[in-house]
Amino acid sequence: MKIRQNEKKKAKFRVSFLFLFIFASFVVCFVFYMKEDFEISSDMVEIEDKEVVRIEPIGDGITLVNPVPAGAKADKSYYDDAVFIGNTVLAGLSDNGYVAPSNMLLSDSITLSNFNTVFLSVNNEEISIADAALGLNAGKIYIMVGVDDLEGSFGELEDFIDTIKEKSDKTQIYLMSLLPVTSDNESRIALNSDIDTYNSRLLDFADQKDVFYIDVSTDFKGNDGKLPPSYAEVNGIRLKKESYDRLSDYILTHTG
Numbered sequence: 001m002k003i004r005q006n007e008k009k010k011a012k013f014r015v016s017f018l019f020l021f022i023f024a025s026f027v028v029c030f031v032f033y034m035k036e037d038f039e040i041s042s043d044m045v046e047i048e049d050k051e052v053v054r055i056e057p058i059g060d061g062i063t064l065v066n067p068v069p070a071g072a073k074a075d076k077s078y079y080d081d082a083v084f085i086g087n088t089v090l091a092g093l094s095d096n097g098y099v100a101p102s103n104m105l106l107s108d109s110i111t112l113s114n115f116n117t118v119f120l121s122v123n124n125e126e127i128s129i130a131d132a133a134l135g136l137n138a139g140k141i142y143i144m145v146g147v148d149d150l151e152g153s154f155g156e157l158e159d160f161i162d163t164i165k166e167k168s169d170k171t172q173i174y175l176m177s178l179l180p181v182t183s184d185n186e187s188r189i190a191l192n193s194d195i196d197t198y199n200s201r202l203l204d205f206a207d208q209k210d211v212f213y214i215d216v217s218t219d220f221k222g223n224d225g226k227l228p229p230s231y232a233e234v235n236g237i238r239l240k241k242e243s244y245d246r247l248s249d250y251i252l253t254h255t256g
Contacts (some may be wrong), residue, residue, distance in 0.1 A: 081139035112152035
């Protein structure tokens with residue numbers, strides 16, 4: 001049987017149309033598939049390396065960055081529920097009217113080795129440092145200790161922090177770096193290089209315990225890394241009033 005010429009053209013046209021329909025269907029299906037399932041993976045793009053600062057949550061939406069960076073200056077009322085514990089060098093904050101004397105739990109007898117075991121005499125009653133601070137309803141606790149025990153363990157201080165966190169989850173804890181000393185006092189108190197080493201250890205400890213660390217030391221260093229004599233009284237230990245003003249300004253602008 002022979003096919004006439006016009007029938008041949010008609011058959012050829014039908015085969016081409018069928019091929020075109022199949023191809024178009026494939027393209028449409030492929031487009032919808034890619035739109036639904038296509039994702040850009042991390043290995044398909046080049047990511048620029050960036051420095052990452054460790055930020056950790058410490059409850060109620062508060063984040064911890066150490067050392068605490070500078071920010072807007074808090075009002076003097078910030079000190080109303082702030083309790084200071086440790087070295088008597090902090091006493092000038094009270095003497096110059098910044099902090100109420102009742103909020104100063106200071107003694108040169110407080111060291112790293114007895115921080116959680118020493119008892120304070122408060123209103124003729126002997127109580128632990130933790131109980132004394134909690135009894136003052138401390139919203140913030142500032143601690144500066146260690147000048148007589150620069151290589152000591154932070155075990156007692158760790159127990160104190162755990163006690164405060166257990167009994168008062170609203171209290172913020174600030175570990176303060178030790179201040180530098182004048183050149184004349186390095187032979188009597190401590191070498192500034194040893195103080196720097198201690199402060200570095202304290203920063204690491206603050207990170208481990210998720211508490212704040214404020215670097216007051218750097219703000220009080222001269223170009224030689226020591227406390228300028230102009231910042232201290234004649235004995236080189238007690239700070240001048242202007243220095244306590246400076247210390248207060250630093251605290252109020254580094255509130256975490």
